[in-house]
């Protein structure tokens with residue numbers, strides 16, 4: 001079924017100049033881009049986006065990391081794009097992420113209080129709907 005997902009090119013991806021490489025992989029796979037916007041995320045947006053992680057030890061560092069510089073929010077579309085982009089992204093931990101994936105090829109572990117792994121992708125239809133509403137209210 002054609003569906004939409006919310007992708008974030010996190011601040012480390014922007015900082016390292018990897019926007020083009022990541023978007024190239026998304027487009028090469030055949031997914032469409034419905035919306036794309038670079039911005040510095042504000043605290044309310046990050047609190048809403050990461051509500052499920054509130055109270056976890058890495059929550060504070062996660063919000064700090066995600067607000068540390070510009071990120072690129074993207075709505076992508078296609079058959080199976082939610083699971084498909086998660087597959088392109090690879091495992092959360094860059095060391096465990098398979099070669100060939102965005103995180104496996106382009107990210108590594110650092111001595112940091114939170115895992116920095118270049119991209120976010122919605123993990124379900126419900127999450128995608130919720131997250132698109134947070135980042136692109138006009139599309140929600």
Ligand code: RTP
Pocket residue numbers: 058062091092113114115116117119120121122123
């Ligand atoms: P995402 O939401 O960013 O697509 O990543 P994910 O589903 O693979 O990972 P999730 O469990 O939702 O965690 C969200 C983000 O928080 C950071 N994280 N750090 N132990 C840690 O230091 C830790 N655990 C999670 C990562 O940046 C992860 O992508």
Ligand code: MG
Pocket residue numbers: 123
């Ligand atoms: Mg997640």
